Amino acid sequence: MDERPRITKCAPKISITAAATPTLIYQVSTGRTAKLVKLIAYDGQAADVTLEIGTYVAPTFTRRLPRVHLVAGFDYQLGELDCPEFEFEADIYAQASAAGAAPNDIEVQVTVEEIG
């Protein structure tokens, strides 16, 4: 059991508007790490897309969770019980296989637990 103290933080809603482009979805506070605990995403594209969550040090995006399949026009929700507790030591990014300007964007919002 991980008994380290942690606080829950919610990131602002982010729009991914370009395909295969890492987009910052949560900035981890300096001196802390973060575990993703909740995620909601919406596919505004006319076709299904693949969403990836990971870290990014230009030019390399590293996927930290398995890819997620988003169905066109539907939302996807990953809850606390099901979310892998990968511990991010850097900011969290997402990228989608296809995206466009709103309303064809991919919306993503996450809740994390910061550990410090």
Place this chain on the structure above:
Amino acid sequence: MADRYYAKAGPIEPIALPDETICIWVPTKWVAYKVEYLEPIPRSKPLVFDQGAIAAGSTSGDTKLSNLKLTEEPPELLQLRFYPIDDILVTLKRGAADYRFKFKERIATADRFTLQIDSCLHTTEFVVLKTDEPHVDCENPSDYDLAQSRVAFFGFRCVLVDLNRSYKTSEEAKAELKYVTFVAAGGM
């Protein structure tokens, strides 16, 4: 041996009861007072101080907590614990200049993790005497702007009687007063 002392672990307890004697460190001596009156101060809205919006990685700057103002005559003392409500690092000062929770090269702060490690908050306990209203400086440690930066306080207020005695050492005070509680109000 006094059974009461400052920053005792567990739920907050008054440092002394009415008619008991305390010695407060006022640089550079122990000054003796008798507690005349004591009342608890609950955590409540007037004691939640909001330093306002703080940009990512910035600080609020020193803010005097005027609601905690005390009277000089009769001398009053506040014994308080505190915790931040928002994700901030709180630096506490007695008056405008005396940092609390300090050691040689660093100043300790209280943050939202403090309450989880120290659920009774005894490590945040501090005492202020008379006109030394506490000041806080709040830092936003995150990469996101904060709309508010609240810190909540609770504890006890004592009204004192100045015994007009001071001592260079705790040993001297103990020898004369016998039963006395030593209170670190800062300045050491």
